[in-house]
Amino acid sequence: MRAVTLALMLAVALPVAGPALAVQPHEMLDDPALEARARALSKGLRCLVCRNENIDDSDAQLAADLRVLLRERLVAGDTDEEAVAFLVDRYGEYVLLNPPATGVNLLLWVAGPAMLLAGVGIAFATFRRRGQVRAEELSEAERARLTEILKE
Incomplete structure (x- = not known):
């Protein structure tokens, strides 16, 4: 111990x-x-x-x-x-541990948050598109079956 x-x-x-x-x-x-x-x-x-x-x-x-x-x-x-x-x-x-945000460094300071926002936007668009049901892609038989399932 x-x-x-x-x-x-x-x-x-x-x-x-x-x-x-x-x-x-x-x-x-x-x-x-x-x-x-x-x-x-x-x-x-x-x-x-x-x-x-x-x-x-x-x-x-x-x-x-x-x-x-x-x-x-x-x-x-x-x-x-x-x-x-x-x-x-x-x-x-x-x-410098904390370089000034000027010139080329400004690009480095902005790149991280910009990439994060772009990634969030792409993820949001992808998940939104996946969540939508596209009725135009269903055949008549599939639509009829879907209607039956939803009624039950």
Whole structure:
């Protein structure tokens, strides 16, 4: 019973503690204000290895490199926008977890809901068409039989 309890406690604790261990102590800045800015910015930057995980939570080496690069830019005096723009220029808009809905990205933002609406429309039309009884497709004998069945 103790082993089961311990296993359950570990299963609950490890996912919670994992992201906190991603940023290594040697990566952190001495200035708390700069470190807070770096943490806030890195929450919006995507790990290029892990996909939908921000660089702050990722243990990938590339994410660590991006965290260090971001901190170097902030120490060099870049504003938040300049530091993020530097990474976007270098890695493309894919590095942003929430890219702006402009240009080609607008097509990607609209494509999902448009496909969903088209699918719902097609499904509605298909089910509606299936539900209609087409009397013109029945022969005289079939119509007579149908009338008998409906009277019973």
